[in-house]
Amino acid sequence: MRQMPPAHPFDDDKLHEECGIFGVVGVTDAANFIALGLHALQHRGQEAGGIVTHSQETGFHSARRMGYVRDNFTSQDVMQTLPGDIGIGHVRYSTAGSKGQTAIRDVQPFFGEFSMGGAAIAHNGNITNADALRKELIERGSIFQSSSDSECIIHLMARSMGRNIPARMEDALRKLEGAFSVVAMTRTKLIGVRDPLGVRPLVLGQVGDGWVLASETCALDIIGAEFIREIEPGEMVVISANEGVQSNFPFRHQASRFCIFEHVYFSRPDSILGGRSVYETRRQIGVELAREAPVEADLVCPVPDSGTPAAIGYAHESGIPYGMGIIRNQYMGRTFIEPTEQIRNMGVRLKLNVNRALIKGKRVVLVDDSVVRGTTSRKIKEMILDAGAAEVHFRIASPPTAWPCFYGVDTPQREKLLAATMTEDEMRQHLGVDSLRFVTLDGLYRAVGEANGRDPKAPRYCDACFSGDYPVAPSDMIEKGFTLKPAAK
Numbered sequence: 474m475r476q477m478p479p480a481h482p483f484d485d486d487k488l489h490e491e492c493g494i495f496g497v498v499g500v501t502d503a504a505n506f507i508a509l510g511l512h513a514l515q516h517r518g519q520e521a522g523g524i525v526t527h528s529q530e531t532g533f534h535s536a537r538r539m540g541y542v543r544d545n546f547t548s549q550d551v552m553q554t555l556p557g558d559i560g561i562g563h564v565r566y567s568t569a570g571s572k573g574q575t576a577i578r579d580v581q582p583f584f585g586e587f588s589m590g591g592a593a594i595a596h597n598g599n600i601t602n603a604d605a606l607r608k609e610l611i612e613r614g615s616i617f618q619s620s621s622d623s624e625c626i627i628h629l630m631a632r633s634m635g636r637n638i639p640a641r642m643e644d645a646l647r648k649l650e651g652a653f654s655v656v657a658m659t660r661t662k663l664i665g666v667r668d669p670l671g672v673r674p675l676v677l678g679q680v681g682d683g684w685v686l687a688s689e690t691c692a693l694d695i696i697g698a699e700f701i702r703e704i705e706p707g708e709m710v711v712i713s714a715n716e717g718v719q720s721n722f723p724f725r726h727q728a729s730r731f732c733i734f735e736h737v738y739f740s741r742p743d744s745i746l747g748g749r750s751v752y753e754t755r756r757q758i759g760v761e762l763a764r765e766a767p768v769e770a771d772l773v774c775p776v777p778d779s780g781t782p783a784a785i786g787y788a789h790e791s792g793i794p795y796g797m798g799i800i801r802n803q804y805m806g807r808t809f810i811e812p813t814e815q816i817r818n819m820g821v822r823l824k825l826n827v828n829r830a831l832i833k834g835k836r837v838v839l840v841d842d843s844v845v846r847g848t849t850s851r852k853i854k855e856m857i858l859d860a861g862a863a864e865v866h867f868r869i870a871s872p873p874t875a876w877p878c879f880y881g882v883d884t885p886q887r888e889k890l891l892a893a894t895m896t897e898d899e900m901r902q903h904l905g906v907d908s909l910r911f912v913t914l915d916g917l918y919r920a921v922g923e924a925n926g927r928d929p930k931a932p933r934y935c936d937a938c939f940s941g942d943y944p945v946a947p948s949d950m951i952e953k954g955f956t957l958k959p960a961a962k
């Protein structure tokens with residue numbers, strides 16, 4: 474089989490969300506809804522996708538493919554193999570331990586046959602004690618089919634004595650540490666669960682007489698579903714066409730710690746998170762950034778597309794004109810060409826081009842969402858200077874990313890993160906820009922609605938990649954030698 478190129482051949486200087494999940498019950502031809510929902514969630518994972526459905530006449534059906542949803546789940550040849558009125562789906566970047574090497578056996582949803590019937594499960598997040606669980610399960614006789622930590626859930630369910638599948642799932646999930654938003658299905662029930670901290674998102678919607686679960690509200694919009702509410706942190710919902718939504722809270726209650734980076738970058742700007750428009754939050758980050766880090770300049774430009782709302786906010790607050798100084802080639806995708814070394818060296822120019830007429834002679838504020846390795850930022854700065862800019866000032870709509878994420882986001886090792894090894898001024902010198910400023914953690918918290926900024930004793934969000942304050946100790950990684958930041962005295 475042809476090896477797929479990496480999902481982001483020219484975009485490896487970003488953090489990447491690893492999965493999007495979707496499920497539906499009580500609709501005719503569920504697979505069509507799922508394909509559309511996964512298409513709307515494609516930004517959360519591009520390497521592979523899968524759909525499982527169930528039909529009362531013909532049982533469970535499954536299709537798992539490498540590549541984009543639009544290339545795999547549009548033809549009648551595939552879609553007619555997925556009949557039924559209930560189903561779940563998953564898009565994947567790649568999960569911990571298998572980055573860049575996705576094999577079809579690692580593509581979710583996973584399926585298990587139990588004495589009370591079959592169940593399929595799809596997971597967004599990362600289980601931070603998966604290595605320990607896997608070792609224990611293998612020692613007790615489980616035979617794993619994949620390298621995915623999510624498969625642990627199926628094996629834990631198989632060992633549970635619960636009387637039905639939701640009860641077994643509760644048992645299994647109680648043994649997990651880390652971040653998990655899950656959609657699962659039996660022959661008649663759709664199940665949705667968020668971990669006790671609610672690190673990753675999951676929302677509930679209604680379409681006609683049917684019900685939908687999805688990572689983000691943009692996946693409800695595409696099928697015309699009405700947004701009902703977010704699944705609460707620590708909540709499990711069991712949904713059937715006849716009985717509607719039943720909710721319970723099987724885990725010990727904890728204060729929630731939703732991923733703040735969902736607001737900064739991962740979620741689509743047209744989604745609603747925690748009752749807030751993602752677009753509006755990003756625009757507000759730009760406002761905070763303009764207040765915290767003003768500069769004399771002639772033009773505010775976003776690094777498209779993810780820097781755009783923050784740049785609009787920065788321009789509005791600072792009074793500096795906004796302009797599209799960098800134009801993105803919307804059609805640059807993996808289907809374009811295999812990333813040979815020669816093509817790689819062209820790097821960011823394949824994806825972004827400078828609007829010379831606008832840039833020439835100007836003092837430019839460039840607004841981006843984050844700096845990870847800094848490789849792309851350097852190239853963009855060179856392009857802007859080549860185009861005749863008088864000065865380049867970077868303004869970053871997130872605090873310095875100095876720590877890896879262990880909760881379902883693809884992050885380089887800590888040593889590869891620019892902010893882990895350099896001060897802000899060293900980063901400025903390294904990038905070769907006239908100034909470099911990041912929004913502060915307090916500024917970011919204000920932008921997401923916390924008027925007093927971050928409460929260091931009880932932060933409302935997971936912000937570990939900025940603060941090093943991990944809400945769940947990443948036990949597998951600690952076992953492998955990862956050192957946590959010393960606790961503040």
Ligand code: SF4
Pocket residue numbers: 672732733734735877878879880881882935936937938939
């Ligand atoms: S470490 Fe960062 S990216 Fe990961 S869940 Fe926390 S805030 Fe989100």
